Amino acid sequence: MIGWVLKKILGTQNQREVRRMMPLVQQINQREEQLRPLSFEELRAKTNTFRERIAKGESVDSILPDAFAVVKNCCRRFTEEKRKIRVRGQEIAWEMIPFDVQLIGGMVLHSGRIAEMATGEGKTLVATLPTYLNALTGKGVHVVTVNDYLAARDSEWMGEVYRELGLTVGCLQHGQSQAERRAQYACDITYGTCSEFGFDYLRDNGMATTPEDQVQRGHFYSIIDEVDSILIDEARTPLIISGPVTVSTHQFDKYRSSIEGLVRKQNSLCTDWANQAKERVEAGDLQGAGRFLFKVKLGSPRNKLLLKFMEDPGTRRAIDDAELEMYQDTRRTELYKTKEEMYFTIDERNSEADLSEMGRKFLNPADPLFFLVPDLITTNHDIDSNPALSAEEKLKQKQAAQANYEEASQRIHNISQLLRAYCVFEKDVHYVVQENKVIIVDEYTGRLMPGRRWSDGLHQAVEAKEGVQIDRETQTLATITIQNYFRLYEKLAGMTGTAETEANEFKDIYRLGVVVIPTNRACVRKDADDLIFKTRREKLNALIEEIKKRNGAGQPMLVGTASVESSEIISRMLRRENIPHNVLNAKYHQQEAEIVARAGERGAVTIATNMAGRGTDIKLSPGVPELGGLHVVGTERHESRRIDRQLRGRCARQGDPGSSQFYISFEDDLMRNFGDSRRIAGLMTKLGMEDNEGLQHPWLNRSVETAQKRVEQRNYQIRKHTLQYDDVMNQQRTVIYSWRTEILTTEDPRKEVFETVDEKIGAEVEARAGADPVDLDGLVHWANTAMPLGLQKEELQDAGNKDSWKELLKRRVREAYELKVKFENPEAVKALERYVLLGAIDRLWQEHLYAMDGLRTSINLRAYGQKDPLIEYKREAYGMFEELMERIKGEVVLNLFRSASSLSAFEHFLAALPQRTGRGELPMQAHAQPTEGSLSMGGGQAGAVEEALAPMKRQGPKLGRNDPCPLDPSKKFKNCCGASGNKVCFKVAA
Ligand code: ADP
Ligand code: MG
Numbered sequence: 001m002i003g004w005v006l007k008k009i010l011g012t013q014n015q016r017e018v019r020r021m022m023p024l025v026q027q028i029n030q031r032e033e034q035l036r037p038l039s040f041e042e043l044r045a046k047t048n049t050f051r052e053r054i055a056k057g058e059s060v061d062s063i064l065p066d067a068f069a070v071v072k073n074c075c076r077r078f079t080e081e082k083r084k085i086r087v088r089g090q091e092i093a094w095e096m097i098p099f100d101v102q103l104i105g106g107m108v109l110h111s112g113r114i115a116e117m118a119t120g121e122g123k124t125l126v127a128t129l130p131t132y133l134n135a136l137t138g139k140g141v142h143v144v145t146v147n148d149y150l151a152a153r154d155s156e157w158m159g160e161v162y163r164e165l166g167l168t169v170g171c172l173q174h175g176q177s178q179a180e181r182r183a184q185y186a187c188d189i190t191y192g193t194c195s196e197f198g199f200d201y202l203r204d205n206g207m208a209t210t211p212e213d214q215v216q217r218g219h220f221y222s223i224i225d226e227v228d229s230i231l232i233d234e235a236r237t238p239l240i241i242s243g244p245v246t247v248s249t250h251q252f253d254k255y256r257s258s259i260e261g262l263v264r265k266q267n268s269l270c271t272d273w274a275n276q277a278k279e280r281v282e283a284g285d286l287q288g289a290g291r292f293l294f295k296v297k298l299g300s301p302r303n304k305l306l307l308k309f310m311e312d313p314g315t316r317r318a319i320d321d322a323e324l325e326m327y328q329d330t331r332r333t334e335l336y337k338t339k340e341e342m343y344f345t346i347d348e349r350n351s352e353a354d355l356s357e358m359g360r361k362f363l364n365p366a367d368p369l370f371f372l373v374p375d376l377i378t379t380n381h382d383i384d385s386n387p388a389l390s391a392e393e394k395l396k397q398k399q400a401a402q403a404n405y406e407e408a409s410q411r412i413h414n415i416s417q418l419l420r421a422y423c424v425f426e427k428d429v430h431y432v433v434q435e436n437k438v439i440i441v442d443e444y445t446g447r448l449m450p451g452r453r454w455s456d457g458l459h460q461a462v463e464a465k466e467g468v469q470i471d472r473e474t475q476t477l478a479t480i481t482i483q484n485y486f487r488l489y490e491k492l493a494g495m496t497g498t499a500e501t502e503a504n505e506f507k508d509i510y511r512l513g514v515v516v517i518p519t520n521r522a523c524v525r526k527d528a529d530d531l532i533f534k535t536r537r538e539k540l541n542a543l544i545e546e547i548k549k550r551n552g553a554g555q556p557m558l559v560g561t562a563s564v565e566s567s568e569i570i571s572r573m574l575r576r577e578n579i580p581h582n583v584l585n586a587k588y589h590q591q592e593a594e595i596v597a598r599a600g601e602r603g604a605v606t607i608a609t610n611m612a613g614r615g616t617d618i619k620l621s622p623g624v625p626e627l628g629g630l631h632v633v634g635t636e637r638h639e640s641r642r643i644d645r646q647l648r649g650r651c652a653r654q655g656d657p658g659s660s661q662f663y664i665s666f667e668d669d670l671m672r673n674f675g676d677s678r679r680i681a682g683l684m685t686k687l688g689m690e691d692n693e694g695l696q697h698p699w700l701n702r703s704v705e706t707a708q709k710r711v712e713q714r715n716y717q718i719r720k721h722t723l724q725y726d727d728v729m730n731q732q733r734t735v736i737y738s739w740r741t742e743i744l745t746t747e748d749p750r751k752e753v754f755e756t757v758d759e760k761i762g763a764e765v766e767a768r769a770g771a772d773p774v775d776l777d778g779l780v781h782w783a784n785t786a787m788p789l790g791l792q793k794e795e796l797q798d799a800g801n802k803d804s805w806k807e808l809l810k811r812r813v814r815e816a817y818e819l820k821v822k823f824e825n826p827e828a829v830k831a832l833e834r835y836v837l838l839g840a841i842d843r844l845w846q847e848h849l850y851a852m853d854g855l856r857t858s859i860n861l862r863a864y865g866q867k868d869p870l871i872e873y874k875r876e877a878y879g880m881f882e883e884l885m886e887r888i889k890g891e892v893v894l895n896l897f898r899s900a901s902s903l904s905a906f907e908h909f910l911a912a913l914p915q916r917t918g919r920g921e922l923p924m925q926a927h928a929q930p931t932e933g934s935l936s937m938g939g940g941q942a943g944a945v946e947e948a949l950a951p952m953k954r955q956g957p958k959l960g961r962n963d964p965c966p967l968d969p970s971k972k973f974k975n976c977c978g979a980s981g982n983k984v985c986f987k988v989a990a
Contacts, residue, residue, distance in 0.1 A: 014516050021104050024065060028103055031069035032076070040077065040164075046070050047166040050136045060133060061110075067133040068106060072098050074161050075125070087157045088149070088590065094160070099520045102126045109223055109493040110134070113513040114506055116499040119646075120617055120653025121519060123495045127223050128158045130493065135167050135188040139220035142489075143191045146226045148173050149589035150615045154225075155191035162189055172196040181215040194230050197222075198239040198485045205737040206241070206478035206845075209838050210831070211744050219488040226614060227494025228642055230482065231510060232502055235719060237449075238481040238726065251414050252457070252464035258363050259418040265362065266343045267303075270296045274305035281315060290318030294326065299342040300423065311535045311666045313685065346423045348673065353419035355412070363415070371412055376405045417461040425462055429565050436468045446564040446609030447586040476849045480733065481726045483509060497649045498642045505716055509723065521655030527648060528661040530637070530701050531694035539665040542694050543635060544573050547605060551579055555627040556604040558618070560647040562636040562669075567607050570635065574605065581605035584612035592616075600630050610643050620656055629657035636668050637704050639711040663694070664704065674707040724870055728877045729852065735881075736845050740838065749833040754814070756837065757896060760889040761809045769802040783809060786893050788816055788913050813896075816913075820897060823908040828901035836899055840891035848884045852877060 035043060047070075050063050077083075078094035085092050098106070102122055106129030108115040117123050127143055135141045145151040155171035162169045170184030172192030181200060184190050197216075204214040224230050277292035289309075296306045297319065309315040326335045339345050343359035360368040379401045383394050425431065431438050432448065438459065440449045453459040453471075463470045486492055492512060499506065499514045506512040533539035543559075550557055561567045564585050571583045582599075584592045586609055596613030599606040600620040620629055630651035638644050644662065652658030664671065743752055768779040776796055783791045789812045799808050821829055855876055859869045900906035 017515055018104060018517065021107050024107065025100050025103050027065045028068045028072065029100075031065055032072045035069055035073040036076075043070060043073060043077075044164065044166050047136070051138070054136055060137060063136070064107070064110060064133055067136065068098075068103060068129050070165065071129050071132050071161060072103070074164055078160070078164075083160070085157060085160045088153050092157065096122065096125055098122075098125060098129065101517055101520050103129065105495065105517050106130050108515045108517065109495060112491045112493050113515055114227055114494040114496070114499045116514055116516045117495060117497065118519050118523065118653070119497045119649040120656075121497075121517075123225065124154055124158060126495065127154075127225065128161050130221075131158075131189055131223060132162060132165065132167065134221045134491075135162070137220070138188065140185065140187075140217055141189050141220065142197060142222040143189065144194050144197060144222060144224040144230060145191060146193065146229055146611070146615060147589045148193060148196075149593060150225070151191040151193055151196075153593075155189075159189075172200075178213065178215060185216050194224070194234065194482060194485070195239060198480060198482060199241065201485060201488070202239065202241050202478040202480060205740060206842070208744065209834065214744070219490065221491045222486065222489045222493070224486070224492070224494040226496050227506075228496045228499055228502055228646075229611070229614070231486065231494065232505065232642075232719070235482045236715075236722070238479055238722075239485070240476055241478045243477050251411070252418060252460050252470060255363075255414055255418055256464045259415065259422060262343050262359060262362055263419070263422045266299055266359075269342055270300035270303050271305070273299075274303055274309075277309065277315075278305065281309075286314060286318040287321070289315060290320075290322035293319045294322035295338060295341065297323070298339065298345045301346055301348040302423070302426070307667060307672075310672055313534075313666075313682075316666070344419055346419065348424060353416045353423065355415060355419075371408075371415060373408050373412060374401065374405050376401060413457065414461070417457045418464065420458060421461040421465045425458075427466070429563060431462060432564075433466050433468060438462050438466055438468060441564055442611075446561070446567065447611050476853060477846050479729075479849065481723065481730075483723055484726060484730045484733075486510065498645045501640075501642045501645070501712070505719075509720070519654075523652055524655065524657055525648065525652030526659040528659065529696045529698055530662045530664055530704060531696050532700050532704075533663070533665040533694050536665045536667040539663050539694070540570065540573060540635075543570070543633065543663050544577060546633070547574065547579065548577060550631055551603060551605055553627060554602045554623075556600050556602065556620075556624060556630050557606070558599050558630060558632045558647075558650055559605065559607045560632065560634045560650075561607060561609055562638055564609060566635055567609055570607055574607075579605055581607060584608040586612040586614075600624060602627075610638070610647060614646075618650060618653070625657050628659060631658070632660040634660070634662035637662055637664050637670055637708065639670055639674075639708065639715065641705060641708045641712065644708075670704075670707055670711065674711050725856065725873060728874055732848075732877070732881050736841060740841060743834055743837045743841075749830055749837065753833050753836055753892065753896065754810075756889050756892045757813060758806075758810055760886075760893050761813070762806055763886065763889070765802050765806050765809070769805070779805070783812075786890075787813060788897055788910075789813065790913070817896065819912055820900075820909045823905045823912070825901050825905070832899055832901055836895040837892055839899070840888050840895055844884055844888050844891060848880065851880060855880070 035046075046066070050067060053063060054060065075094070075097045079097055083094045085094060099122070101117070102125060105115040105117050105121075105123065105126040109127065110130035110133060115123070115126065117126065131141050131143060143151075143154065145154060151171050152173065155169050159169040167189060168187040170187035170190045172181060172184050172190060174196065176184070184192070185200075200215050201219075204216050208214045273292045274296050277289040277296070280286070280289035280292065293306055293309055293315065296303050300306070310319065325331060326338065339354075340356050340358065342356060343362060344353055344355045346353050355363070355371055357368065360371040364370040380398055383389065383397045383401070386394075389397065427433065429441070431440050433439075440454065441447070442449055454462070460470050487510070492510060494506075494512065500516055503514040506514055531539075531542065533542065547557060547559070559570060561570065567583050567585060571581065574581050582595045582605070584595060584606065586592065592608075592613045593616040596606065596608065596616045596618060598604060599613075600618045602621055602624055618630060624630070632648055632651045634644060634647050638647075648660040651660060666672070743749060746752055764779065764782055768775040768782075771778070776793055780791050780793050780796065783789050789809070791809070791812065795808065796805050799805055824832065855873065859873045859876075900909070
């Protein structure tokens with residue numbers, strides 16, 4: 001109450017924020033008036049004046065009033081002359097001059113915050129103000145849109161202002177060549193989607209081998225349109241560039257038919273239980289029925305009979321009771337027993353699948369342990385405490401146990417992913433099969449996401465289930481989360497109609513404040529209370545009736561659905577009623593934008609998933625306001641309140657009339673999984689719910705919102721979790737990428753090469769000198785196998801201490817290298833030196849990414865061992881990274897004398913080496929090089945050149961992860977290199 005009074009007196013913090021900006025608005029408007037008498041030439045000349053002021057050191061902030069005034073004045077001139085602009089093939093007459101609230105929006109964006117402005121408030125135009133202002137610095141402003149169509153539309157439409165004022169505008173589109181992209185980034189302003197920006201960053205930093213291959217020129221300022229959709233919804237899937245993996249570990253084909261059998265068995269078991277539950281219900285034994293149904297829920301959460309019982313408040317409560325009872329601590333053993341009565345259990349909420357003893361027996365009657373993760377800790381303990389074993393035997397046995405453990409984990413992982421594929425992932429809901437490919441459907445937006453793949457083998461498991469070609473497993477070549485990409489910008493800003501509910505997340509993760517900007521005209525939308533039904537069928541029937549009624553009167557309607565599937569169901573029902581309508585699934589951006597733009601016409605019925613047509617304005621046609629404007633119906637509450645607000649916001653723009661209502665049922669996923677069903681069912685009984693008839697009450701809305709908040713919280717935790725793991729990766733990526741950039745841009749790559757080589761020499765000398773006894777032989781052997789130095793042990797002995805050994809080695813390397821360079825094409829030398837470094841970094845970094853993926857998976861298993869997986873992950877990731885750096889140095893040393901710009905150069909060099917070098921130790925099976933100067937690798941060629949260079953870069957045979965280690969054939973190569981011995985391995989492989 002006191003808070004409310006204070007708010008009344010002082011206004012909310014937000015209102016104060018907005019009020020503080022009012023004087024600046026007046027200033028802009030005054031200056032804009034002064035600009036009116038100028039000629040267009042004189043107006044345009046302002047741009048250069050501003051640039052000069054900035055060049056003289058004036059701050060961008062101080063130019064804001066003048067710059068905003070110039071943009072506003074430019075808009076006024078366009079409006080007065082009714083300027084026609086070609087936007088996506090259509091002529092649009094310019095008729096907008098920024099309102100005061102839009103100027104405020106522009107200031108918020110300039111200050112690096114999020115401007116919440118309702119749909120239809122003209123955010124596209126708002127962005128031009130800070131974009132123009134910041135582009136004056138020449139550092140490049142990036143405007144991020146949700147799809148390619150909007151990037152093109154906005155760059156053409158708003159581009160008119162920038163171009164008129166003497167700035168250049170570019171636009172990224174999928175499929176553009178590298179040269180085209182470079183040209184877009186070279187502009188003062190670049191529009192594009194977040195994937196285009198993000199992938200360019202990855203290609204620039206993870207793959208480009210010359211500065212010319214890089215397309216971006218820094219990360220200065222970015223404005224993200226529909227910022228919630230990008231930073232929150234999209235942020236769940238990181239951007240990944242991948243290539244095929246060399247060794248496959250999947251066995252989905254092998255287990256597919258047994259899993260099919262297993263799922264069949266389980267289903268018939270669960271159907272039996274469901275039938276028994278039915279009998280109990282009929283006999284009036286609800287409690288007994290609840291117990292059976294709970295088991296069905298564990299074993300087959302999408303069982304039809306179960307879903308039916310979940311609709312009924314009475315049986316639903318019985319199930320919840322049974323569940324609650326089972327999860328009490330005292331009942332743990334009983335729960336365990338229950339789980340053992342079925343073949344496996346599925347946790348739909350966490351998407352997890354677990355085999356039971358019965359399931360393991362079914363899959364492998366001869367050896368049920370085959371599908372059990374061995375208890376490594378106990379095994380190791382037993383080995384350690386066995387006095388009969390020598391240290392060496394202990395080590396051997398432990399390694400065998402470790403290998404056994406890894407194989408079993410892999411196997412179980414395969415099975416568990418297949419179970420998820422069969423029992424949780426539904427065709428046409430979670431994915432579609434098109435042209436023999438499994439394509440993910442974004443569950444929230446209904447958008448198809450071609451090219452994206454579920455990670456961790458799930459995608460292959462679904463491919464196995466659908467009997468389509470199982471794509472080769474892919475390996476990550478470069479990856480970044482959207483969060484970390486946008487953190488690269490010096491300044492970040494965003495705009496959307498719905499940010500407020502997620503303000504905490506924006507603050508925590510992106511340090512972005514949210515300012516809610518008042519609408520230009522008061523919003524008169526009427527939001528009705530939710531209508532709640534018992535079943536989906538009843539809900540949809542009522543919905544169709546409502547559509548018929550309003551459509552009969554001519555009122556346009558927008559029907560928002562949560563999935564492609566439900567769009568299609570509603571469309572079928574409308575067809576039966578002969579009601580013409582359009583269905584949008586966010587697949588064809590341009591056509592859908594055109595359809596959505598007409599959704600406000602008399603009698604229009606438009607069904608859309610929530611991303612479809614986003615960014616397109618719905619204008620009402622004449623006569624429609626009198627009918628109440630656009631009516632928006634949500635056919636389901638979304639997991640997130642924000643998405644519901646977004647849907648509602650599509651009507652009643654700019655003071656138009658409009659209304660909205662949500663239809664929900666107990667069968668909706670949100671209610672099934674997260675609804676506080678018992679409370680709601682109680683409420684419904686209390687409020688006297690009749691069959692077939694929807695119930696409406698503010699209490700019910702609140703219960704639904706509670707469920708939504710719970711999911712929002714959980715999803716936030718998931719995103720945060722992903723980010724915490726990615727932060728580790730992000731630090732490493734920053735180190736590697738900035739090293740790469742240094743190499744690409746330095747004028748003196750040789751200096752970089754020798755710094756690296758010297759560090760390696762230092763480490764090798766220290767290791768040998770530190771050994772007891774000092775291992776001079778080892779040092780000589782290393783130096784001579786890694787490089788053509790022809791070093792004699794006596795030379796080292798004569799030199800004296802370890803510091804002088806280092807000096808000696810460094811000098812000899814330089815001498816040998818001078819000799820080598822003599823035979824090289826001078827033009828090619830720098831490229832070659834860059835290659836020596838980049839070749840090593842890229843190959844090993846990618847291997848490292850692969851290993852990090854593996855670490856992620858195995859760490860989760862460790863969660864059972866009562867260790868904090870994140871801490872474990874950080875610790876091991878750090879160790880692996882240190883090792884990576886050492887390995888890179890080692891490989892640079894190896895590359896140094898084994899890369900040449902041509903075979904003849906290489907041969908001449910070998911011939912010129914003094915006899916004592918024992919040239920035989922240099923692998924001479926070198927392939928001819930691509931000719932001089934062509935060592936740079938653009939995009940796709942990288943692989944080919946890599947392959948051509950492979951024999952020179954690598955000593956000895958190429959080893960797969962599963963090949964025996966050349967040092968110790970009892971181990972697999974991947975294992976022995978994992979923790980300790982890899983340096984030795986790579987070397988002795990020669
Ligand atoms: P939002 O992205 O905020 O939903 P849009 O940028 O799509 O809104 O703009 C919605 C509509 O409002 C567009 O048709 C645009 O032409 C119009 N509009 C924007 N600003 C103004 C203005 N200052 N005066 C008149 N019309 C405007
Ligand atoms: Mg918009």
